[in-house]
Amino acid sequence: MSSPKFRDLSSGSKSLVIIELLLFASAFLVSFYGNSVITIVEHIEIPKNFIFIYAFVFALVVQLSSLALGLYNSKLRESFRGLVRRILMSVAIGFFIVVLTNPLYAKNALPIELLAVASLISFFAICLFRYITYRVDFFGLNKRNVLVLGAGERASIIEKRMRRGVDRQCFFMHGFITMDGDSEQGIVNENKIELDGSLVSYALEHDIDEIVVASDERRNNLPVDELFACKIRGVEITEILDFIERETGQIAVNLIYPSWVIYSNGFASANHLRNTLDWIFNASIAFFLFLVTWPVMLITAILIKLDEGMKAPIFYLQERVGLDGQAFNIYKFRSMRVDAEKHGAQMATENDDRTTKIGKFIRKYRIDELPQIYNVMRGDMGFVGPRPERPEFVQQLIKTIPYYNERHNVKPGLTGWAQLKYPYGSTEEDSLEKLKYDLYYIKHRSFMLDMLILIRTVEIVLFGKGR
Structure with missing residues (x-):
């Protein structure tokens, strides 16, 4: 998958890019002006009017490495630990590139110690900022746009179990597609969708991040080819049991069937x-x-x-x-x-x-x-x-x-x-x-x-x- 371009990013991701660009630049300025308070490098021979240019270049390089590592991808589904690893890698790559290009400044080259401190401050600043956005989700990056395939009895478990806003902190419920064989005692208050065209086209048109398979009748009824096409286009396909398990912290015993147990990691400890x-x-x-x-x-x-x-x-x-x-x-x-x-x-x-x-x-x-x-x-x-x-x-x-x-x-x-x-x-x-x-x-x-x-x-x- 190619790296996302700025124009292809969502509005939330673009806001994140601009804020973090300022944070990277600020980290460089803090390391430079902080050097006069806590001396790390003596006799820095850099024209004062060039400092903001250096800060912008440093921020831009680290920002580009972050962009390449997918940190601004709205479809990125990472735990906070995974985000920290990506941030560490992007800052490290940025530092490496800046150090390699540093000799081009000739006599105005930046001290490597100063770049190292700026990189360290950047890492902790971005981790703190990402932790806040991860918990509060200012930019909607952590919420998946979910489409449920099915509107019958199995799908209604989602409506009954996760009807409050606090139960849907990690996703937006786009709607429920009615399927042949679905029970009439199913979805009542949610958005029911009668799909006439292609599931792939609908998912891409409405920026669906995840499709939950929850139809009552599955034998010769699932659009396997279309689900496969959605999968290879980056849409996550999830079984309803796994979805409920992930979102509620419980396993829907009444929905379990033998094949799910066989293909899951089971209930016996392997540690x-x-x-x-x-x-x-x-x-x-x-x-x-x-x-x-x-x-x-x-x-x-x-x-x-x-x-x-x-x-x-x-x-x-x-x-x-x-x-x-x-x-x-x-x-x-x-x-x-x-x-x-x-x-x-x-x-x-x-x-x-x-x-x-x-x-x-x-x-x-x-x-x-x-x-x-x-x-x-x-x-x-x-x-x-x-x-x-x-x-x-x-x-x-x-x-x-x-x-x-x-x-x-x-x-x-x-x-x-x-x-x-x-x-x-x-x-x-x-x-x-x-x-x-x-x-x-x-x-x-x-x-x-x-x-x-x-x-x-x-x-x-x-x-x-x-x-």
């Missing part, structure tokens, strides 16, 4: 180093957490005794299902009455009337979960993972919810993605919603995602946002 070090990492954090929280646990035990009598048990042991379906006993501070399950096993609810006075407090701040540090040290659980359920519920849920057993591919955890995204649930529908988040975590589990979940959990504990 063998992580699996090997998993227990060491979790046990070390558990031991440290015990040293910090043992006074809280001691006070909690005393309060439980004072609230319900000296004969009342402090801990509550309950059988749960763990890794590979193996059962183990979970340890918790008792937050419910002793006779809470005299009528059999029941799922906990948000405002459970079986909860004691002390139990309401320790559940709100997740203090009741602290004895599970022992389960982590034993290796039954990790800090992050799907919450383990009771065997009675698991047996029933496996029969009624597809792919429910996949959540047992990893160790259960004290906290998890589903706990952050979904409140207490007592119904089968709630279990299905939590499973969508659990499968997303299992598929994408990484050290960074675990850290994000732990940090969010600490926020919940400190500010009493437990649900």
